[in-house]
Amino acid sequence: MSTPDQFTGKDPVSPDDVVLELSDVVQIFTVKGGSKVHAVNGVSLRIARGETLGLVGESGSGKTTVGRTALRLYNPTSGRITFEGDDVSQIKGGRLRRILRRRSAMVFQNPSTSLNGYMRLGDILREPLDIHKIGTPAERRQKVDEILDRIGLGSHYAQRYPHELSGGQRQRVGIARALMLDPSLIVADEPTASLDVSVQAQIVNLLEDIQAERGLSYLFITHDLALVRRISHRIAVMYLGRIVEVGASEDLFTRPQHPYTASLASMELEPEDRIIPEGELPSPSNPPSGCAFHQRCPIARPQCASDRPELVETTDMVSGQPRAFACHFPGELELAVTDHVRTTVPAPLAISAPTV
Structure with missing residues (x-):
């Protein structure tokens, strides 16, 4: 029996079925004064043809930088970017236009x-x-x-x-x-953030309809948890430049393994049941040692401050879908109202007008 692919959540795919793959991508910016900002730290992701991968995290987590680096709007500091089988990490000029620019596009927030x-x-x-x-x-x-x-x-x-x-x-x-240009991949960076709820619904439905028609792949970047749960096949959770959990959309919202994912998923609960991390997101120019979340994590232990957990690939015991998470104590921070979360399925987005 074949092993499911840990990145796509499907059976192993041939190279022709993978639209975008990031392998250990690092993006470091030098700011005024010469200090280094580690915006992206070793991110690996794969998007299959026709799939929507949601990318979520707080402002400053690095998710927009991942999207722009994937399309080579930023040149990666290190790592590999593969687009439809071609390594596009360092190509320039005509090859960049022909291979990547011609077959990918970005929808910006504003x-x-x-x-x-x-x-x-x-x-x-x-x-x-x-x-x-x-x-x-x-x-x-x-x-x-x-x-x-x-x-x-x-x-x-x-x-x-x-x-x-x-x-x-x-x-x-x-x-x-x-x-x-009839692309195979679109990176959508907060495409509904500046719109009211009814207009958001129309834009999301348009994106879904076009995906069904053309077999498009989306990297959908957002901070809207209800929206990302609605539109994504899989979700990757970022914290301070790293992926801390990846999995099928419903698995992440019902059985989060990383405490940060649990805190995000809890935002759908009643206010008294929400898990609110203490403090603010640390600066990417001076990240904490060990697990970057340990200073805000309610279940942190000494090991979390000293040892950075690697992304571990496994299979969800309920759904059978691939999962990956970076936590020394996965699943210990449970949602307060698990039954409520498991039975909450996002309703279809309603369209209130024919055009916006």
Whole structure:
């Protein structure tokens, strides 16, 4: 019998089924004064074709840096980035554009700043096709009209400017721009953070529909726990630049193994049952010794302060799905209302209007 793949939660996949793989990726920034900020410390992740991997953690945990490094918006300090079988860690120029830029895209958090306010929407959407010299001018215009229709705005919006749109409409355009080159991977960095709840629902449903149509893979970065539980097949939890737990979405929310994951999952409970870590997230320029969470962890012991736990791969005893966690005492911090959590299934997101 084959062993399930610990990164994807599925049976072992062939190289053709893996869209993105990060292997021990490190990202260190040098800031004013010469100090080093260890934003990402040895992150390894794999995303299969058609899968949504959620990436969660507090602000400052490094999740946005992981997304930008994966797409080579930042050059990794060390480690390996493999995209559709090609090592893209250090490639430059034409090879970078042809292999990675052509087949991946990013949806940014704030569409007000990610869209060029001096360009009409049609020009914004056509620009990737122009850069990569795809199709004739007539074919490019046709594709712009088709994508505007697909995102629910209509081809007549091609003549409008970003400031003429609502926040939800601008984010739809951001998604449309990401789709123009027919990518296999989209990194969505807090794509609904600046939108109200009803508009968030529409954007998430649009992303899910497009994924079903095109077999897209998503790296979905967010701090919204209900949302990440709703949209993700698997979730990776980051704390101070490291992955501390990875697993199937429901497994992480119902049977968290790492105390930090348990604290995040408890936010869905009543206020009196929530597990609130003490203190603030430590500075990535001066991380604690041992387990980075030990200073805030309610079950920390001397070993936690001296020895950094490695990510251990195992199988969830209930679901049978692969799990991985980095904790000396996994599963000891249980949720106060386990039965409540296990029977809480996120309801489908409702759409309140045809377009936003």
